Amino acid sequence: MTITAAADGSALGNPGPAGWAWYVDDSRWHAGGWPHGTNNQGELMAVLDLFRATAHLPEEPLRILCDSQYVINCVTKWMPGWKKRGWKKADGKPVLNVDLLHQIDAELAGRTYTFEWVKGHAGHTLNEAADERARACALAFQSGAAPVEGPGFDGVPHGRVLAEAEQPLDTQQPGLFGDESLPGAAATGASSAAEKDIEAVVELEQELLDPEVRADYGQLAYLLHPDYSEVGASGRLWGREELIEELVDGPELQVRFELVDAAAVGPDVVQLVYRTVGVQGSALRSSLWQRTDGRWRLRFHQGTPEA
Incomplete structure (x- = not known):
């Protein structure tokens, strides 16, 4: 049964x-x-x-x-x-x-x-x-x-x-940026709140690059802020609803994600800069994530093709 x-x-x-x-x-x-x-x-x-x-x-x-x-x-x-x-x-x-x-x-x-x-x-x-x-x-x-x-x-x-020592805080694996020698990290085994925010946002950004997520209207609506906007690689300005419809209709995207920079620019705002590499070439991208109603949602994104 x-x-x-x-x-x-x-x-x-x-x-x-x-x-x-x-x-x-x-x-x-x-x-x-x-x-x-x-x-x-x-x-x-x-x-x-x-x-x-x-x-x-x-x-x-x-x-x-x-x-x-x-x-x-x-x-x-x-x-x-x-x-x-x-x-x-x-x-x-x-x-x-x-x-x-x-x-x-x-x-x-x-x-x-x-x-x-x-x-x-x-x-x-x-x-x-x-x-x-x-x-x-x-x-x-x-x-x-x-x-x-x-x-x-x-x-x-x-x-x-899970016992306290086993709590899934990602402190038992290499740091997000490969830096395991942050002041006090060895003694406490914990990252700062800002670092945890950044890790969460990087994870969400990578979810948005998954073709299955891009094909799912519900998941996209959940991850994109109500006031989301995007300047696409072509220079076009996209609104939230038209972008969701475009992604659902043509979600296939196989790219490699390379993080360039990430920073908490406010208590509830994280900015990511990263590169995507795929069959159509590479592009530099910037995303602004905002925490609203207790969860992170993508507020703005811009992509620029690399020469």
Whole structure:
């Protein structure tokens, strides 16, 4: 009998107080979180904990409903290549959230599973239930209260929650810019809030270069700010809706991402400068991400072809 569950994550500020949850029904669900994490880390942890919570039923197929294309692609498309390259991306840079992905990879052995994308915040019963519980945990960590963790699965102890030393803060892998000698980094094992903001935004920018994300109206609408505008490589000024329609109609884009510079230019604004290299040549690009309503959204982008 197939086990159908929704898995979701939440981060207030992304990064910030974070929660995660999976939900089958009112008697079978589990949630948790951390004082500081990203939405993607929450999404991944929900999937990891679901596999662990159902490990005593290895013969039962898992049908995982997820509103994150990033998580679905990580598990079903990208991980085999990352593993072959020693958990490196195609451009040689380290994979983000590798600590969680390592653990998910170990849990997949011997399991039958499928992932199904569902649109978030669209009234899907299981997704809404998981989202509500994940957000409640994030709010609990924000206020210093104990999170409500739920009953687990059929009375069996729920999946093991990560110990503090295992929290997915990407401090156990090389830094985003290959600099592991920042003042105090060795002693604290943690990055500054600004560095975490930058890491989150770089991750989101790379999501927007994924053809599957570009073909998904819901994902694009979620990532682009309501006041988004873009000066394209041709010099054309694009509005949000017309750009979304253009990308959905022709999403194919296979490029290599090369980060040039990234900086927090305000408490809720991050600017990225990067290069894309593809069959049509290379271009320098600049993006301005703004945190609104507790999440990062792309506000402005400009691309300039290189000679």
